[in-house]
Amino acid sequence: MPVLEVRNLKVRYAATGPQILKGVEFAVDDSDFCAVIGPSGAGKSTLIRCINRLVEPSEGEIILFGQHVCRLAGGDLRRLRRRIGMIFQEFNLVNRMSVMDNVLSGRLGYTGAWRSLFKAFPREDIERALHLLERVGLQDHVDKRADELSGGQRQRVGIARALMQQPEILLLDEPTSALDPKISRSVMALIKELAEEFKVPVLCNIHDVQLALESCNRIIGMQDGYKKFDGPSRDMRKEDLDAIYAMEVL
Numbered sequence: 001m002p003v004l005e006v007r008n009l010k011v012r013y014a015a016t017g018p019q020i021l022k023g024v025e026f027a028v029d030d031s032d033f034c035a036v037i038g039p040s041g042a043g044k045s046t047l048i049r050c051i052n053r054l055v056e057p058s059e060g061e062i063i064l065f066g067q068h069v070c071r072l073a074g075g076d077l078r079r080l081r082r083r084i085g086m087i088f089q090e091f092n093l094v095n096r097m098s099v100m101d102n103v104l105s106g107r108l109g110y111t112g113a114w115r116s117l118f119k120a121f122p123r124e125d126i127e128r129a130l131h132l133l134e135r136v137g138l139q140d141h142v143d144k145r146a147d148e149l150s151g152g153q154r155q156r157v158g159i160a161r162a163l164m165q166q167p168e169i170l171l172l173d174e175p176t177s178a179l180d181p182k183i184s185r186s187v188m189a190l191i192k193e194l195a196e197e198f199k200v201p202v203l204c205n206i207h208d209v210q211l212a213l214e215s216c217n218r219i220i221g222m223q224d225g226y227k228k229f230d231g232p233s234r235d236m237r238k239e240d241l242d243a244i245y246a247m248e249v250l
């Protein structure tokens with residue numbers, strides 16, 4: 001059974017506005033590292049954001065870990081979101097907080113309100129955070145403020161924070177587009193390594209096609225709200241790419 005199944009997904013941001021997703025279908029398996037590519041405006045971010053209901057679908061079904069995401073509310077939706085790790089383009093760190101506290105904040109969904117207020121994280125959480133910071137190469141930056149770090153280092157904090165949740169799927173929304181090409185490659189390689197180590201499937205919106213082909217085992221190609229390609233990266237030919245990007249105005 002797939003970890004995630006998306007059926008006939010349609011989105012409009014406003015009742016009378018344009019349809020942004022026009023009936024998208026795909027499934028993600030537990031060993032997938034799947035890229036969503038396509039020209040600007042194709043709906044890649046919208047698609048990723050529907051999965052945890054940051055964007056509300058207008059029609060269709062999203063089945064994640066066997067649960068119908070669109071039918072959940074309140075505590076059920078919160079519990080489902082805890083199982084999803086997100087990594088964002090702009091890192092979404094709290095600048096004035098330390099690297100350690102940013103990583104620990106990944107546990108907030110699990111820690112009771114009073115505990116998080118007094119930063120009384122259980123010892124195992126602190127040990128896990130330290131271990132993850134070591135894995136992402138930031139063991140010497142634990143006590144620094146987040147805004148003292150470079151872009152690549154900040155995204156490494158974002159990766160550690162997402163893994164702190166012990167997620168069962170990772171959703172990545174343009175995780176490298178604020179980074180230069182060399183750093184982007186090292187960040188993607190790190191995400192790939194950790195996703196394999198922790199056995200977490202990944203769905204990743206990425207606009208650097210070359211990087212997607214290098215890092216991901218599977219590609220979903222989007223164009224103007226439709227899925228135009230879905231298959232292993234190694235099967236993607238130049239004609240497929242040309243078809244996906246045909247409408248892009250350069």
Ligand SMILES: Nc1ncnc2c1ncn2[C@@H]1O[C@H](COP(=O)(O)OP(=O)(O)OP(=O)(O)O)[C@@H](O)[C@H]1O
Nearest residue numbers: 013014020038039040041042043044045046047207
């Ligand atoms: N909150 C919003 N309200 C209204 N329209 C939106 C909103 N977010 C996105 N859109 C529109 O939806 C369309 C698809 O946007 P989306 O960000 O999903 O595309 P994308 O493929 O990720 O593009 P890019 O690569 O440029 O980030 C665009 O036309 C955009 O203007």
